[in-house]
Amino acid sequence: MEKPTASAPAELQGLRGTYLYCVAEGDVDPPFAAAGLEGKEVYAIEYMGLVAIACDCPPSRVEDAARVEKWMIAHQSVVDKAMERFGAVLPFGFGRIIAGDSGGNRVREWLESSHGILKRKLERVRGKAEYGVQVFWDQEIMTRRLMRDNQRIEGLRKEGEEKRGGTAFMHEIKLEKVIKEDLAARANECFRFLYRGVSELCEVKVERVYGSAEGGRMIANISCLLKDTQIKALGEILEKVNDEEGIYVRFTGPWPPYSFV
């Protein structure tokens, strides 16, 4: 890519770029058409049966959050359309731009050099979609249940009632520690049950982002790559997890396989 010279700042305006949406396999006759970021027309770059879906887009720095959100929605909509048309896609994450004039050629070169890998990856995701599973639990409910049902904790609690002063406080600390450990073990057990069940069924990726929402703390966050026919089996596992008092499952999807490329 040529560096713009100081004597011709207007050249900066002419900076071109190729924005990438996804890679798919198939026929571009009839041509694949869609409206991409900023309404730009989307086109296909082909090589030997592989198709990269792209559009022209100058690289730019955007600080407007609302605009970025519009772009992300446009990105997702193009990828969704491509998935409908081609059956299997390898989506790029949001924001992949190749700067410069020769984006199209560079993409074609990349399709050539990665041909085998891309074909294999496409086979891996063909007929499947990504689904997200998050498990939340209500710390208060779980603590209450533990105090109610766990004999050892009940015993410790009773023991504490007879103590006074500093000794009572030490006992309270010990009780808190035992409760915390038991809760952590329970959360772990829940995660393991979910993970084992789901990984027998399909490919699973564990996400690293854990947050809290809806008054609950997240104790599991996984992405699954599933065929339609497997959804029922997954649903059965999730129902078992959700059945437990204080534990809630959130199931999202289908998405194009962003986490599995």
Add this chain to the structure above:
Amino acid sequence: MPIDIKEDNVRQGLLGLVVALTEIIVETLKHQAIRRMERGSLDEEETERLGRVLKELDLAIEGMKEDYGIRESVRSVRDGLDSALDDILGGFISEDMEPGDKSGLLS
């Protein structure tokens, strides 16, 4: 101690950080105290004294959180530290752990 509401967020943030770190240190002290108690290396009097001191510390910390209105600030510092720890430990998955094993990290 009354807080001047016109004071900037920097002070709140700094107080939150200081109290969060103090809280963590006190939790470590509590943890060690329990271990000594369970090992039997504390006699009755020591247990009583240690308990009183830890209780005073606890009350002081709760008092500060209340008086300075920094409960949220402390919580968010703790959560941030938890995530950072998570990122570090995430790189050390042992054979008997499954990915996502968070025993001991849930607080």
